[in-house]
Amino acid sequence: QITxxxxxxxxxxxxxxxxxxxxxxGFSLSTSGVGVGWIxxxxxxxxxxxxxxxxxxxxxxxxSLKSRLTITxxxxxxxxxxxxxxxxxxxxxxxxxxHSQWLVPWFDPWGQGTLVTxxx
Amino acid sequence: xxxxxQSPATxxxxxxxxxxxxxxxxxxxxxxxxxxxxxxxxxxxxLIYGASTRATGIPARFSGSGSGTEFTLTISSLQSEDFxxxxxxxxxxxxxxxxxxxxxxxxxx
Numbered sequence: 001q002i003t004x005x006x007x008x009x010x011x012x013x014x015x016x017x018x019x020x021x022x023x024x025x026g027f028s029l030s031t032s033g034v035g036v037g038w039i040x041x042x043x044x045x046x047x048x049x050x051x052x053x054x055x056x057x058x059x060x061x062x063x064s065l066k067s068r069l070t071i072t073x074x075x076x077x078x079x080x081x082x083x084x085x086x087x088x089x090x091x092x093x094x095x096x097x098x099h100s101q102w103l104v105p106w107f108d109p110w111g112q113g114t115l116v117t118x119x120x
Numbered sequence: 121x122x123x124x125x126q127s128p129a130t131x132x133x134x135x136x137x138x139x140x141x142x143x144x145x146x147x148x149x150x151x152x153x154x155x156x157x158x159x160x161x162x163x164x165x166x167l168i169y170g171a172s173t174r175a176t177g178i179p180a181r182f183s184g185s186g187s188g189t190e191f192t193l194t195i196s197s198l199q200s201e202d203f204x205x206x207x208x209x210x211x212x213x214x215x216x217x218x219x220x221x222x223x224x225x226x227x228x229x
Contacts (some may be wrong), residue, residue: 047164047207047220060216096163105216106154106209108166108175
């Protein structure tokens with residue numbers, strides 16, 4: 001059974017850097033074809049894909065947020081970390097991580113999500 | 121960027137009735153489309169991938185169809201647990217740049 005769980009701060013100040021960790025079980029990011037993605041959802045709004053990282057350390061980012069995002073993995077800890085710089089109140093959202101696959105980046109399953117509020 | 125447009129924004133349906141949700145892509149995505157269900161306070165759940173293949177454990181009353189730019193999710197007989205928001209997502213690009221639709225809320229009529 002695959003499970004994922006997001007962790008990180010619930011409140012960040014504008015201009016700060018957000019660091020979120022996705023801890024997963026039931027699969028390995030050293031297995032060929034495996035990936036983990038990050039997706040966010042502002043309150044009451046739609047989903048927005050942010051980033052993907054694959055078993056071979058290939059990294060992909062949303063073009064609109066690429067300059068602010070970094071995704072990394074720690075295979076030994078079964079963790080994926082997303083950092084987002086220069087946070088703004090419009091970045092207030094629930095941030096999800098999810099299991100994905102090479103060449104077919106749908107997301108299944110998802111973590112429970114973590115709400116991050118950006119406010120001074 | 122491929123833009124995904126879902127309609128209607130809200131669909132009012134009585135339990136036991138059929139629900140038909142639409143998703144349109146701004147350019148062809150072949151059959152590279154997924155559908156998700158999201159209930160309040162929960163993470164999205166994958167329902168359909170490849171436009172028409174049900175994910176593991178998804179009831180047969182959920183079906184997907186379409187290809188190219190026009191897609192449909194049909195719920196044949198709505199159950200109480202089906203009232204939720206549904207999102208489509210394309211994954212046609214390489215390198216991957218998945219995009220989601222704005223969602224359709226299925227509410228009780």
